[in-house]
Amino acid sequence: DVKVTQSSRYLVKRTGEKVFLECVQDMDHENMFWYRQDPGLGLRLIYFSYDVKMKEKGDIPEGYSVSREKKERFSLILESASTNQTSMYLCATEPGTASYNEQFFGPGTRLTVL
């Protein structure tokens, strides 16, 4: 089974702090994604990575950056957390074969910024 893990289920941070959310997958998938999930807004893409050190901005990249130094690990960084970044963050992977079979999701990190 594909396993996608996220470093924390729940996280509480203060405004202005630098926050790291980590995602690790064990299936050698090429593509990795970071989404933000908010009630009534569905899932919105923050960043996408299709290879090590390669990244593309999604729909809402402002205030976020990403890092992918190794194929299995994709990190989301909030440079200076703000209260409007309080949300559920989901990591997802897919093989990258362009067959669009399925995305595999992590359990999510619920981040609260005070």
Added chain:
Amino acid sequence: AQTVTQSQPEMSVQEAETVTLSCTYDTSESNYYLFWYKQPPSRQMILVIRQEAYKQQNATENRFSVNFQKAAKSFSLKISDSQLGDTAMYFCAFITSGTYKYIFGTGTRLKVLA
């Protein structure tokens, strides 16, 4: 812009009954893929069913089936013999071939009543 609309924020159904969740989308592309994902309470999002736009036959997975109307850009999910374990948030999504960006709807929260 490409969009996905799920017009039913919440639904409920009696156990063993049938329920249909609606989804409409908008794209000018002809080659794309459609998905229904399920997110149970406090659990990871998983794929329910997938449909390739070039296939006319509606996809089926056990108790889950879709009604894909390409001309109407409609992709509804039918759940037969509803079970308590079907209680979840359901997201409709699509992606056009050659891109990396999945477009998600806002979700329908389904509650199966005993």
